[in-house]
Amino acid sequence: MEAIVSRIPVRAYPKGSVLLEEGEISSSCYFVLKGCVRQYALLNGIEKTTAFFTEKQAVVSVMSYAAQVPANHYWSCTEDCILIVGDLSQEQDMYRDFPKLQSITRALMEQDYGKTQETLAAFMTSTPEERYLDLLQTRPDLLQRVPQHQMASYLGVTPESLSRIRKRIATRR
Secondary structure, three states: OHHHHHOOOEEEEOOOOEEEOOOOEOOEEEEEEEOOEEEEEEEOOEEEEEEEEOOOOEEOOHHHHHHOOEOOOEEEEOOOEEEEEEEHHHHHHHHHHOHHHHHHHHHHHHHHHHHHHHHHHHHHOOOHHHHHHHHHHHOHHHHHHOOHHHHHHHHOOOHHHHHHHHHHHHHHO
16 A cells, blocks of 8 residues: 555645646546546537536546547646546556556446446436535535536536526525
């Protein structure tokens, strides 16, 4: 464990740092120790937020990183971040030196992929209000950490619609 930890770089990134731009081939993957990273795409010049990564979450563009194809999204730090940073050659070296690490990594990725599938299915079959209520249950800290316009984009609504949703929910409580 100590040998692995000593080989993994930990870096600090200030708020606003761009970790990946659309069209770049991802050469790094990250694990959030502290902070929040937003994933978004530009559609007709408008930012559409597709994910937020916070403490204890991996930030990996699997297609871009593993297949070495251009990314179709951006990653930006919405807060000051402390991230573990990995790269493909380092990863291969560590798998060679620590064979069990590959099976552990695979199990974690499978678990993460399963959660992502469930989240996506729930997102596609729910209303914006249901999505917001789910966030209140599962990631309430995110609502305090992310600007309202980014949260609205993530939920698939305008900031004005998000305000109405919040107001409706507040009057019910």
